[in-house]
Amino acid sequence: MKIKAAVVEEHGAPFTFKELEIADPREDEILVRVVSSGLCGTDEHARLGHIPVRTPIVLGHEGAGIVEKVGSAVTDIAVGDHVVMSFGACFECKHCEEMGPYACDDWKKVNFGGRMLDGYTPLKTEDGEEVNDFFAQSSCATYAVCKANQAAVIDPDFDLEIAGPLACGIQTGCGIVMNTLKMQENPSPQSFAVYGCGSVGMAALMAAKICGADPIIAIGGSEKKLALAKELGATHVINRKEVDNLEEAVRAICPQGVENAVETSGNATMALTMLHTGSFLGKCVNAGASRLDSWHFPSELGSKSLYGVSMGWSNPKTFIPYLAELYKEGKLPYDKIITKFPFSEINEVAKASAAGEIIKGVIIMDK
Ligand SMILES: [Zn+2]
Ligand SMILES: [Zn+2]
Known part of the structure; x- marks a missing residue:
């Protein structure tokens, strides 16, 4: 299906909006309609090439949204679930198994390598050129495909416009x-x-x-x-x-x-x-x-x-819902550090951040 994505064509270039093609989720993946995405310093470091990601790339690793499709092997996430997409991992190595995805031996490769571990990206241009993904999710787009095992389900009454930063900064x-x-x-x-x-x-x-x-x-x-x-x-x-x-x-x-x-x-x-x-x-x-x-x-x-x-040595599937609960109890009022921007103004976020005007910028996709 066609999506609108903020693409970085080369290191140092601004985000430009493009229509891309996103593949259906494979068996262990989910398709998420992104409602909002936080932007963090890591996105900016990647855009500028300080983290040497491959381009063209769709950045974003604090995506929150609603699940529209699930792969045949996904058992713990259903269509309609509200999710926060966090970082990727292999989920198979010794350290993933003993400690959790934050300890993955392949952490950098999965999250900064531009492709999922098997070399796949769900994103293509209209001409069929492959586009790199980021943190195995690329949430600076109207839709994202990620592995089910990197997404945390949150209560449907949690505000999806502020949920994204739970994935990384918070x-x-x-x-x-x-x-x-x-x-x-x-x-x-x-x-x-x-x-x-x-x-x-x-x-x-x-x-x-x-x-x-x-x-x-x-x-x-x-x-x-x-x-x-x-x-x-x-x-x-x-x-x-x-x-x-x-x-x-x-x-x-x-x-x-x-x-x-x-x-x-x-x-x-x-x-x-x-x-x-x-x-x-x-x-x-x-x-x-x-x-x-x-x-x-x-x-x-x-x-x-x-x-x-x-990543705070976190296991997102359990830690993110716990943090969402703390927010609802009024103990973690992190909405006070958020400034929302319409998706169309994504290039303003890093500028406002560098100028010290905002702490945490979040882009809202349907605005
Ligand atoms: Zn691993
Ligand atoms: Zn981050």
Whole structure:
């Protein structure tokens, strides 16, 4: 069938709208009418070629919509179900089986390789030229085909216009706190610091509040975002542009160092501050994309841990419905960081994001 898709023809090119042909779902796949899709930094890195994806490509990996067709072998998703499409995995390797899809040996190949693992893409141009897919879903389009095993079913009364970011940004931030740091298991409140107030940082902050963290320190460079961080649960905020010594500012709040910290901005100075201000047994998560070869590591780690975490170590089929439930209970008000754009204005999202005007852009397909 014919679909409308936002295509990136080559690295650095803007999204251009094209009519493409999408294949019917194969036996383990589903066809989803996309209602909305979040856009995240990873889409922008791919568009610009910082992640060397093949082009032409249809980006998007935070798709939410309604299932229109299911393959013959799909048993846990039915036509009419409301789903959030998350990342792909092989679901067969040792690490997929023992831990979950976030640990897949083929994670990069499935999600950034432009094709499903068997070399297939469901997308073609009118001339029959194959178009690359992204995260095995390509949600910047009116329809998407993905594997059933990467889609989470959510309640039909959940607002599909805000559901997409549960697939990546929100899942990643909450997963770092709940799956990697397991802060809900702490017997007494522990200190928490988040560096960067984007969607991953804000989600981590909200999750830390849910887990009873105290104090909760948000560090960023925008007064507007720091004010929102306070509204979402930060007990202290630090504007990195207004302090002479960031490390001292953090230590003024936590003299013994911070027990749990997450860097989400990709700023190497912030990442190093996180590491230097960690408590004796502190856990530090580097979720931003800052390059380690730009870090000046401390001479010893002592008992500190430094984690690299992708996708919040999440298993989307169960974690996404859990997060949707937390939202409905009012504990995870992540709609406050969302700004909606009509699909036709997809090129405005990255610009608004780079200008610091928005935190999480979501495109709405029928607008
Ligand atoms: Zn695997
Ligand atoms: Zn993402």
